[in-house]
Amino acid sequence: MLSFVAQRVAKGVIVLLAIVVLNFFLIRLAPGDPAVVMAGEAGASDQVFVKQLREKFGLDKPLPEQLFIYVKGVVSLDLGFSFRQQAPVAKLIGERLPATLLLTLTAFAISLALGILFGTFAARFAGTFLDTGITIFALIFYAMPIFWVALMGILLFSVTFDWLPSFGYETVGANLTGLAHAVDVAKHLIMPAMTLGLFFMATYTRMTRASMLEVKRLDFVKTARAKGLSDAVIQRRHVLRNALLPVVTLAGVHSGTLIGGAVITETVFAWPGIGRLMYDALLQRDYNLLLGVFVICSAMVLIFNLITDLVYRLVDPRIEYAS
Amino acid sequence: MPKRVLLGLLLACGLTASALAQEPKTGGVINAVIQPEPPGLMLALVQNGPTQMVSGNIFEGLLRYSPKLDPQPELAESWSVSEDAKTYSFKLRKGVTWHDGKPFTAADVLFSIEMLKQTHARARTNLAQVDKVEAPDDYTVVFTLKQPFGPFLGIFEVGSMPMVPKHLYEGTDWKTNPYNNAPVGTGPFMFKEWQKGSFIRLVKNPNYYERGKPYLDEIYWQIIPDAAARSVAYETGKVDVLPGGSVENFDVPRLSKLKDTCVTGAGWEFFSPLAWLWLNNRQGPLADKRVRQAIMYAIDRDFAKDVIWNGLGKVATGPSASTIKYYTDDVRKYPYDPAKAKALLKEAGYKGEKIRLLPLAYGETWQRWGEAVKQNLQDVGMTIETIATDVAGGNQKIGDWDYDIAFTYLYQYGDPALGVGRNYISSNIAKGQVFNNVEGYSNPEIDKLFAEGATATPDSKRKEIYDKAQKILVEDVPVAWMLELQFPTIMRCKVKNLITTGIGVNDGFKDAWLDK
Numbered sequence: 001m002l003s004f005v006a007q008r009v010a011k012g013v014i015v016l017l018a019i020v021v022l023n024f025f026l027i028r029l030a031p032g033d034p035a036v037v038m039a040g041e042a043g044a045s046d047q048v049f050v051k052q053l054r055e056k057f058g059l060d061k062p063l064p065e066q067l068f069i070y071v072k073g074v075v076s077l078d079l080g081f082s083f084r085q086q087a088p089v090a091k092l093i094g095e096r097l098p099a100t101l102l103l104t105l106t107a108f109a110i111s112l113a114l115g116i117l118f119g120t121f122a123a124r125f126a127g128t129f130l131d132t133g134i135t136i137f138a139l140i141f142y143a144m145p146i147f148w149v150a151l152m153g154i155l156l157f158s159v160t161f162d163w164l165p166s167f168g169y170e171t172v173g174a175n176l177t178g179l180a181h182a183v184d185v186a187k188h189l190i191m192p193a194m195t196l197g198l199f200f201m202a203t204y205t206r207m208t209r210a211s212m213l214e215v216k217r218l219d220f221v222k223t224a225r226a227k228g229l230s231d232a233v234i235q236r237r238h239v240l241r242n243a244l245l246p247v248v249t250l251a252g253v254h255s256g257t258l259i260g261g262a263v264i265t266e267t268v269f270a271w272p273g274i275g276r277l278m279y280d281a282l283l284q285r286d287y288n289l290l291l292g293v294f295v296i297c298s299a300m301v302l303i304f305n306l307i308t309d310l311v312y313r314l315v316d317p318r319i320e321y322a323s
Numbered sequence: 324m325p326k327r328v329l330l331g332l333l334l335a336c337g338l339t340a341s342a343l344a345q346e347p348k349t350g351g352v353i354n355a356v357i358q359p360e361p362p363g364l365m366l367a368l369v370q371n372g373p374t375q376m377v378s379g380n381i382f383e384g385l386l387r388y389s390p391k392l393d394p395q396p397e398l399a400e401s402w403s404v405s406e407d408a409k410t411y412s413f414k415l416r417k418g419v420t421w422h423d424g425k426p427f428t429a430a431d432v433l434f435s436i437e438m439l440k441q442t443h444a445r446a447r448t449n450l451a452q453v454d455k456v457e458a459p460d461d462y463t464v465v466f467t468l469k470q471p472f473g474p475f476l477g478i479f480e481v482g483s484m485p486m487v488p489k490h491l492y493e494g495t496d497w498k499t500n501p502y503n504n505a506p507v508g509t510g511p512f513m514f515k516e517w518q519k520g521s522f523i524r525l526v527k528n529p530n531y532y533e534r535g536k537p538y539l540d541e542i543y544w545q546i547i548p549d550a551a552a553r554s555v556a557y558e559t560g561k562v563d564v565l566p567g568g569s570v571e572n573f574d575v576p577r578l579s580k581l582k583d584t585c586v587t588g589a590g591w592e593f594f595s596p597l598a599w600l601w602l603n604n605r606q607g608p609l610a611d612k613r614v615r616q617a618i619m620y621a622i623d624r625d626f627a628k629d630v631i632w633n634g635l636g637k638v639a640t641g642p643s644a645s646t647i648k649y650y651t652d653d654v655r656k657y658p659y660d661p662a663k664a665k666a667l668l669k670e671a672g673y674k675g676e677k678i679r680l681l682p683l684a685y686g687e688t689w690q691r692w693g694e695a696v697k698q699n700l701q702d703v704g705m706t707i708e709t710i711a712t713d714v715a716g717g718n719q720k721i722g723d724w725d726y727d728i729a730f731t732y733l734y735q736y737g738d739p740a741l742g743v744g745r746n747y748i749s750s751n752i753a754k755g756q757v758f759n760n761v762e763g764y765s766n767p768e769i770d771k772l773f774a775e776g777a778t779a780t781p782d783s784k785r786k787e788i789y790d791k792a793q794k795i796l797v798e799d800v801p802v803a804w805m806l807e808l809q810f811p812t813i814m815r816c817k818v819k820n821l822i823t824t825g826i827g828v829n830d831g832f833k834d835a836w837l838d839k
Contacts, residue, residue, distance in 0.1 A: 033755075165561075270547040272521045276520060280359065283713055
């Protein structure tokens with residue numbers, strides 16, 4: 001197993017470097033000059049100022065040289081300096097990453113837990129009202145855009161009922177500590193995590209249901225029944241466990257999509273994560289910051305996928321790690 | 324709806340007047356919205372809007388400006404001008420200390436000027452006429468100009484010329500100075516904490532030189548990226564102040580009607596944001612003056628004001644906003660007159676050639692305005708193609724002169740020599756830059772008038788020159804002036820004296836107090 005992990009990590013590093021180079025050029029293909037954006041924000045745009053900015057951030061150097069400097073930095077774990085925010089990129093990302101991880105992992109857990117639960121029930125009671133009800137519920141959240149669900153959630157739970165805070169990570173100025181702080185953060189987390197989680201829940205529900213119905217028809221399930229096992233045991237040990245493989249695969253693929261969804265969720269709920277940092281960096285053509293966020297997100301996706309591969313083995317012990 | 328907003332404004336003005344009569348109360352916390360999150364708070368290095376809004380509390384300039392743009396004391400307590408209008412002498416306030424306790428002296432002023440010349444493009448331009456700056460003693464600063472410069476007393480507000488602590492910046496790499504992240508100024512509030520993406524916290528400066536001020540204990544600037552979420556934050560009582568531009572315009576009437584809410588359009592007199600359409604004078608049909616004039620007649624600017632901007636603002640009459648010095652409305656008028664626009668287009672021989680329109684990617688209001696203008700121009704027979712871009716992409720197109728019509732709005736900084744001439748003089752035509760003369764208008768007479776206007780004395784002579792320049796420009800229509808924008812500040816009525824100067828919420832909350 002160790003050699004499998006080492007091999008995957010080595011491959012991941014190569015993929016990551018390829019992503020860096022590709023993104024480096026892709027970003028520069030977009031029209032818009034960071035120096036002009038910054039000069040505009042300063043309410044001044046004389047030639048000397050724009051030239052100074054270009055020199056200051058090395059944008060006046062030839063592109064291959066800029067790439068060489070950047071890749072050299074990344075290899076030595078230096079993600080560079082943000083033009084606009086005038087701070088090291090690693091520091092800026094480091095400040096925001098925990099919030100994004102908390103949001104995405106919570107949303108991920110909610111979507112998987114609810115998705116598998118609902119999918120199991122839908123399959124167990126296939127063709128009944130319960131099945132139809134679950135399907136409709138899941139599809140509603142899948143069909144509605146995330147920002148819309150978010151805004152409706154705010155309208156209902158913040159404005160109308162005043163149950164949950166509408167924005168932020170914590171109550172500003174409350175200076176809470178310990179358990180009180182954790183509860184406060186959890187209250188702020190509920191709406192963004194549910195918004196993001198419910199969207200993905202729908203796919204897991206559908207996938208679990210379909211997969212379970214397929215497995216149910218297989219011979220070993222009949223054998224289990226013939227052995228006289230209880231329905232609950234058959235569903236849990238034999239059907240669900242075998243039906244989970246495609247769900248796990250999908251979850252691995254979703255790790256990247258979750259970050260994309262986080263951009264919208266973080267914006268609407270003013271959640272201080274890297275999704276919003278990435279969006280702002282894109283609008284402001286803050287090349288280094290944008291590339292830095294891409295590197296971190298790509299690394300996260302690679303790690304998620306590695307974990308997915310490891311989870312395969314747990315779900316289905318018949319799978320062996322290829323060396 | 325506009326009437327209601329107007330009523331709100333009148334009420335707000337009335338409330339401000341009554342607030343002045345009340346005895347200020349000490350204590351309390353204000354939660355205000357800041358949008359977007361500033362990239363940094365060191366005002367000498369970063370000069371965008373949000374930075375100034377927060378840092379206007381931390382840093383100070385030598386002068387402040389009344390809503391009528393008259394200079395008022397801040398770090399300078401008095402000033403005098405020589406007979407030949409070339410020497411300006413400032414007496415600094417004694418007993419002022421930086422937030423770290425060190426005294427503020429003339430040496431700081433001299434250092435700040437040298438630093439700003441390198442880091443602050445607008446300050447560099449403003450100081451171009453300065454021959455030398457001297458400090459005869461610790462509390463006197465003397466500026467000697469190369470020649471008289473009319474707007475000189477108008478360049479000292481905190482955003483244009485913030486004072487920087489020499490003892491913390493001299494001999495350091497300004498870009499990486501640790502005090503950029505924990506700025507030290509002389510202002511009424513001190514920097515305390517910045518949780519990126521969440522909030523910026525400022526606390527009262529207990530040693531502020533104006534006894535008894537500031538009245539507030541703390542200010543929290545809340546960072547909420549989504550416009551709808553900012554409205555909700557106000558509605559649910561999580562924030563008390565929505566500075567101009569914080570919410571979409573169509574939300575303003577709704578929020579204004581909320582209980583205990585006051586609205587004011589004051590506090591933008593110095594900046595006087597003026598919106599116009601860049602018209603590419605170089606090529607195609609727009610090179611013909613008659614087509615440009617037709618555009619002025621074709622656009623229903625009252626509709627834009629009343630519907631898109633919810634009655635806020637004023638229809639522009641020319642290159643100067645009515646709130647800045649030497650404005651005149653004695654110029655050619657362009658009422659909404661589609662028939663006249665059609666006649667002018669016919670006269671110019673316009674045959675439906677495609678015109679590219681670049682709206683401004685600043686949110687819904689601007690998007691809708693782009694659609695309204697497109698419809699107006701199509702109604703008189705013009706063929707309009709909308710080009711969608713984000714802000715950076717749009718700026719690149721404008722800077723490369725790759726457009727026909729493009730939306731913009733720019734600040735005027737109180738004087739035509741500071742914020743108007745730059746958009747029309749031919750020496751400011753430079754490819755690759757935005758916000759200068761990107762329309763490519765070139766008129767030697769205008770160049771001469773703006774050059775003379777900046778240095779002429781006395782004031783009456785300047786007025787005469789700028790009157791003439793405005794007349795010529797309005798006749799030539801190098802760009803199509805739309806509206807004098809007004810960005811309404813929405814706040815709880817218990818917040819008193821928030822806006823007292825010509826730069827409003829950008830000038831710090833030192834006079835503000837809470838009527839609890």
